[in-house]
Amino acid sequence: MGDTTNLPKYDTPAAAKLLHSVYSVTNIQNKVRTLDGTKVTYSAWTKLFTLHCKGYDVLPHIDGTDPPAKTDPTYESWVKIDSIVLQWIYGTLSDDLLVHILDTDVTAREAWVKIHNIFLNNKGAHAAALESEFNSLKLVACSSLDDYCQKFKNIAEQLKDVGRTVDEALLVTQLISGLP
Template structure:
């Protein structure tokens, strides 16, 4: 069963299932804040990727998310991407947030900026 599986209602109509990303109420309870000292980048990445995989949004940070604007699911994908981006912003320290925050960012963009900070110095 895929992320958008349909479930029949008693009236015979189908309703799309809720994407797992919408069930997360506080990502900070699952991924500790990346501060570079207590929580290192490698630990944070492992925790973040584990949750991204579990909530079926890993493609938003690994570069495999389709970016076809004419696709019928584009709006939903970008809405989910905004949630993943919020997760990133919510789980980095203020110092790192100031370095990766951008008005026109996608989750992949922010992920790449963090990668540059830690691995391409």
């Protein structure tokens, strides 16, 4: 074995502190796609974002877990990590959504709840609009057959987000009925 005299000793809790893995993320867009509500649906985005948070051990910042008390010695570190998770949220929203969410002095959890409310609070009205779009979509309104099929898939995913699952048979029937 080599000389270990210059290696740090981890015999105290302060010396044993290592940099949290959250600080190693340099570009969140490489891991979580941008939520726009159309190409990337709310349910797909939340799955990706939650998975990312689990992997970096920051899920308590969005899942409703209470933060440490302001008097807790870990509070300052929690605030810094929370601001990074909040930056992740902001960095994975389309510009249209960002203007509705962006705020000062909010936690990652508060921003997470705002996004949830945007997509799921008006479920009935949103579902009705999506169902109307689903039922009236025609190939002539699309640039190609691929675009047509993708739009059906996207609308079906958005309907799933609001609790209206479209089964395969209905999807195929509606797709065929929109063809010339």
